[in-house]
Amino acid sequence: MTFAAIPNQAALKEVLRQSVQRGHVAHAQLFRGAEGSAALALALAYAQYLNCEDRAEAAPDSCGHCPACLKISKLAHPDLNFIFPSTTTKSVPKDATSGRFMAEWRTFLAESPYQGFNDWMQHMGAENKQGSISKEEAGQLLKLVSLKAFEARFKIVIIWLPELMHPAAANAVLKLLEEPPPATVFLLVSNEPERLLPTIISRVQPVVVRPFSEDDITAYLTAHYHVPEVKARQVAQLAEGNLGAAIASREHSADHNYAEFFINWMRKCYSLKMTEVMALADEFQKMGRENQKEQLSFSLGLLRKVLLFGIDPQMVPHLASGEQQFVQGFSRFVTARNADQLTEELNTAHYHIERNANPRMVFVDASLRMGQQLRRA
Secondary structure, eight states, X not given: XXXXXXXXXXXXXXXXXXXXHTTOOOSXXXXXXXXXXXXXXXHHHHHHHHHOSSOOTTOSSOOSOSHHHHHHHTTOOTTEEEEOOBOOOSSOOSOOOGGGGHHHHHHHHHHOTTOOHHHHHHHHTOTTOOOBBOTHHHHHXXXXXXXXXXSSSOEEEEEXXXXXXXXXXHHXXXXXXXXXXXXXXXXXXXXOGGGSOHHHHTTSEEEEOOOOOHHXXXXXXXXXXXXXXXXXXXXXXXXXXXXXXXHHHTTTTTTOOHHHHHHHHHHHHHHTOHHHHHHHHHHHHHTOHHHHHHHHHHHHHHHHHHHHHHHOGGGOOOOOHHHHHHHHHHTTTOOTTTHXXXXXXXXXXXXXXXXXXXXXXXXXXXXXXXXXXXXXX
8 A cells, every 4th residue: 555545635644754754653653533534544555655665765655666565565564463353253263363364354455445344344254243352362462563573674563443452452552552562663543542541542643534525535436436526426425534435335326316306306395396396206215215315415415515605605615517506596595594494304304214214205294394494594
């Protein structure tokens, strides 16, 4: 993994590069970011940058072709070690430690480093079991760091989701952070750092990873998966910064133009022509439940943009070409007086769809209520 392969995050990449170039590499760092963020990808790129054998002094990235880079990119370097949640499976009925699942872990990261915990559990075949970093992992970790680096400058230990550590494993990590082995760098990658021991938090250097922007996700889906820009934009809005979720849903959302549907829907709501509302309700019902939920989630996001645009257009600097004219015109009808109620109606509709209510009835009811609110603007 190289820095260049990760969308945006330019400022954070520069901070990480500078720490290496200036020789200020902290022995323990906490990459904290929401699920689907670049936290794990950045830790991998940083590990490769640290041990690159052919990197110029001020190079912006690892070379990608030296023996160390090639091994790290394949997650096969002897000085790159991983600790991650696991559980017993059909293939590993006991002693479920990270080392028993390295083959599955490599294929998992090769698919995408932006996936989440549930994705990993499904990939490893956990079925309905909950994974954790077990107390047995503590002994493995102590053995791991007792050895000197085999061939690289640094021995690197990446701990993914340390908030899921058993207390015995957490205490072992704490002891290592208090008395770090020489030339060993611990990179903790956490989605919920508030669940970590305060004593662990106090001994790591924080690396705050922000969620991806809509533009980042749109560009990534367009470049890497050849998703048309309009579709990529609507998937990005639904993902709310989670690139892993966007990648997973890119094909599921491909047959539905949520923006076009919402624009049409709001016009029908305002006119309150029941024959047209009922016809659109039939269309909504045919979508299927997952697309119905995504349509309502997308509608909430676009409604928020409309409200922000009405307050200050500078608050919504990037709009898809098909949305610009609508957002500008519709902002006259979404104000502080009715925005909360409109949002509540969409949330209520989403709640009922999730609980298998009749989609047609939910849609008609929400349309009538929203039409009344739009006329009060």
